[in-house]
Amino acid sequence: MIVFVIFYGLIETVNAAYTYGKIKKEYFNLAASVFWGLMFVIIGAGNSFEFSGFIKDISYIMFGISWFPMMFTPCGIKVFRINNTTLLIRKVIFAIIGVAQLIIAFS
Numbered sequence: 001m002i003v004f005v006i007f008y009g010l011i012e013t014v015n016a017a018y019t020y021g022k023i024k025k026e027y028f029n030l031a032a033s034v035f036w037g038l039m040f041v042i043i044g045a046g047n048s049f050e051f052s053g054f055i056k057d058i059s060y061i062m063f064g065i066s067w068f069p070m071m072f073t074p075c076g077i078k079v080f081r082i083n084n085t086t087l088l089i090r091k092v093i094f095a096i097i098g099v100a101q102l103i104i105a106f107s
Contacts, residue, residue, distance in 0.1 A: 002048045009040025032069035039066040057105060064101030067094045 016033030020026040
């Protein structure tokens with residue numbers, strides 16, 4: 001599972017650079033997606049190298065925070081691009097994941 005999380009984060013980071021990079025110049029989407037992808041890599045690396053204490057806490061807090069900017073980036077999943085209701089559902093789901101992650105990190 002840890003290997004999947006690390007590779008998924010790397011794939012998301014490369015995809016964000018390709019999708020929002022130099023050509024489109026969508027800097028918010030680029031920054032939010034790269035930040036989100038790198039947080040997957042850090043969480044996966046933290047679990048594989050067994051980070052503990054302050055570093056582990058900070059990495060989980062940053063992972064929780066990374067979900068909030070993703071609420072405002074375009075969605076690549078066709079189901080969630082159908083109308084404003086499905087986009088709202090996506091935002092609510094990402095907000096719930098972010099809040100849940102922060103609650104776990106602070107507990």
